[in-house]
Amino acid sequence: MADIVEAKYIWKNGTLIPWAEATTHVLSHALHYGTAVFEGIRCYQTETGSAVFRLRDHMKRFLSSARMINMELPYRHEELVEAALETIRSNGFASCYIRPIAYRGYGAVGVNPRSAPIDVAIAVWPWDAYLGDTALAEGIAVGISSWRQRSVNATPGAIKSSASYLNSGLANMEAQDHGYGEAVLLNELGYVAEGSGENIFTVRDGIVATPPLSDGILAGLTRDSVMQIARDLGYTVLEKSLVRTDLYQADEVFFTGTAAELTPINSVDHRAIGKPGPITLKLQGRFFAAATGRLSEYAEWLDVV
Ligand code: PPE
Numbered sequence: 590m591a592d593i594v595e596a597k598y599i600w601k602n603g604t605l606i607p608w609a610e611a612t613t614h615v616l617s618h619a620l621h622y623g624t625a626v627f628e629g630i631r632c633y634q635t636e637t638g639s640a641v642f643r644l645r646d647h648m649k650r651f652l653s654s655a656r657m658i659n660m661e662l663p664y665r666h667e668e669l670v671e672a673a674l675e676t677i678r679s680n681g682f683a684s685c686y687i688r689p690i691a692y693r694g695y696g697a698v699g700v701n702p703r704s705a706p707i708d709v710a711i712a713v714w715p716w717d718a719y720l721g722d723t724a725l726a727e728g729i730a731v732g733i734s735s736w737r738q739r740s741v742n743a744t745p746g747a748i749k750s751s752a753s754y755l756n757s758g759l760a761n762m763e764a765q766d767h768g769y770g771e772a773v774l775l776n777e778l779g780y781v782a783e784g785s786g787e788n789i790f791t792v793r794d795g796i797v798a799t800p801p802l803s804d805g806i807l808a809g810l811t812r813d814s815v816m817q818i819a820r821d822l823g824y825t826v827l828e829k830s831l832v833r834t835d836l837y838q839a840d841e842v843f844f845t846g847t848a849a850e851l852t853p854i855n856s857v858d859h860r861a862i863g864k865p866g867p868i869t870l871k872l873q874g875r876f877f878a879a880a881t882g883r884l885s886e887y888a889e890w891l892d893v894v
Contacts, residue, residue, distance in 0.1 A: 593714060596680040600672050600711040603664075605679050611710060618693035618705040623744075623752025625692035626654035629847040630673065632713070632894060634683045635882030640891035641677070641687065642847075642880045643810045644670055648689070650808070654749045655691050660707055662691055669711075670892070676711045677894050686716035686848065692751070719786070719848035720770050725873070728843075728853030728865050729770030731784070733833055734760040738774040738782035741805040746782065749807060757785035771844070773836070773857070776805045781831040787844035787852070788812040791835055792868045798835075801828040811845040811876070814890065818875045821886070824868070833858075841866035843873075851876045 599611035619625040630647045632639050648669045655662050664672070673687055689711045697705035720729050739746055739756045746753065756774075764772035764785070773789060776782040781800055783789055788809040790799045797819045802808050819826045836842055842854040842862050851873040853865035865873070879887035 591716060591719075594716075596682070596685075596712070596714050598676065598679045600676045602708055602710070603672075605676065608712075611712070613692075613708070614695040616698070617695050617708075618697050618702050619751060621698075622693075622700055622702065623750060623755070624658065624660075624702045624705070625690055625751035626651065626658060626660070626749055627688060627690040627751060628749065630687040630689070631716075631847050631850075631880070632677055632682065632685050632687060633881045633891075635891070637882060637893065639677065639683050639894040640882055641673065641894065643814065643890050644673060644687075644892045646810050646813075647847075648673070650749065650810070651689050651691070657745075657748045658750060659703070660691060660693070662707060662709055664709060669709075673711050673713075674892065674894055676713050680713055682713060682715060684715070685713045688712045688714075690751075716848060719846070719850070720844075720852050724770065724852045725850065726865070728855035728862075730768070730856045730859075731771050731773050731842075731854050732764050732767055732769040732858050733836075734763060734772040734774045734785075736760045736763065736772070736774060738776040738805055740777045746805045746807050747802065761785040775833065778804075779832065780804050781833065781836060782806050783809075784844050784846070784849070787846035787849045789831075789836075789854075790815070790843050790845065791831060791839035792841035792866060793835075793839050795868070796825045796827060797868065797872075798827045798829055798831060800831055804830055809845055811847055811850070814879065814887075815845050815851060815872055815876055818879065818887075819868075819872055822871065822875070841869045843869045845876075850880075
């Protein structure tokens with residue numbers, strides 16, 4: 590969706606190395622079999638310096654994804670947190686996107702990854718609005734994908750594995766081919782799951798709803814933050830299975846994600862939802878205020894760089 594913007598350094602296996610040297614062999618296991626897990630995190634500029642949004646929770650999810658694919662990372666949580674901060678500092682960005690990745694490297698062929706080494710890297714680069722320049726203010730059109738969400742007993746959505754993102758790529762390419770800004774995937778049972786790289790919410794009659802984790806989605810940290818913000822504002826927030834027509838009938842629909850932040854959805858399958866609604870805009874405003882350190886009640890979500 591975006592071309593890479595190069596930075597100076599990448600953290601790899603414990604040290605900062607020049608961006609151009611962060612390469613890997615073509616026979617790396619992960620390249621052939623998808624044996625990698627990753628994270629996406631954002632660092633925002635705040636009034637008191639740069640700060641990373643929910644860094645500790647992202648690194649927890651990173652370790653948990655790794656463990657679920659039988660990869661014990663050779664770094665502790667605290668070391669990964671510090672490595673991310675060090676990578677940002679060394680590159681001098683006031684705001685950026687952070688991409689930790691752990692993968693099975695060079696040294697084994699065949700599907701069983703266990704004899705391949707575990708490599709861990711953290712890259713950072715500037716990444717603007719994920720779904721286009723007008724997306725945050727005006728919203729985007731989405732379409733239900735003909736591809737189904739990866740199944741909970743195949744490549745579970747709860748594991749942020751590289752393998753899972755072929756599914757996302759297929760859905761996103763199809764959506765763009767059909768003129769939509771993004772895809773919405775239904776799970777194997779036909780319930781609304783998520784976007785190719787976002788969680789999804791509806792608002793109807795003032796009630797905020799989002800699919801439960803058991804519908805096979807990623808436990809999004811933006812989703813979690815927005816649910817908390819909505820509850821703190823006094824809204825009822827339900828985690829409940831949604832069907833396609835729940836999206837058609839909603840007063841408001843929006844996506845959440847680290848890259849997508851809080852992106853309004855203005856139509857689903859060409860059924861108009863309309864301009865970003867009042868609750869969407871209120872939550873979006875509070876989300877950005879929290880992420881940029883303007884709300885003291887959410888200060889614990891930020892780690893100063
Ligand atoms: N679902 C999926 C499938 C997903 O990839 C993301 C993040 C989310 C939900 C939202 O999770 P969270 O970021 O914790 O709120 N997608 C990441 C990757 C995007 C990419 O294209 O790369 C992201 O937003 O960083």
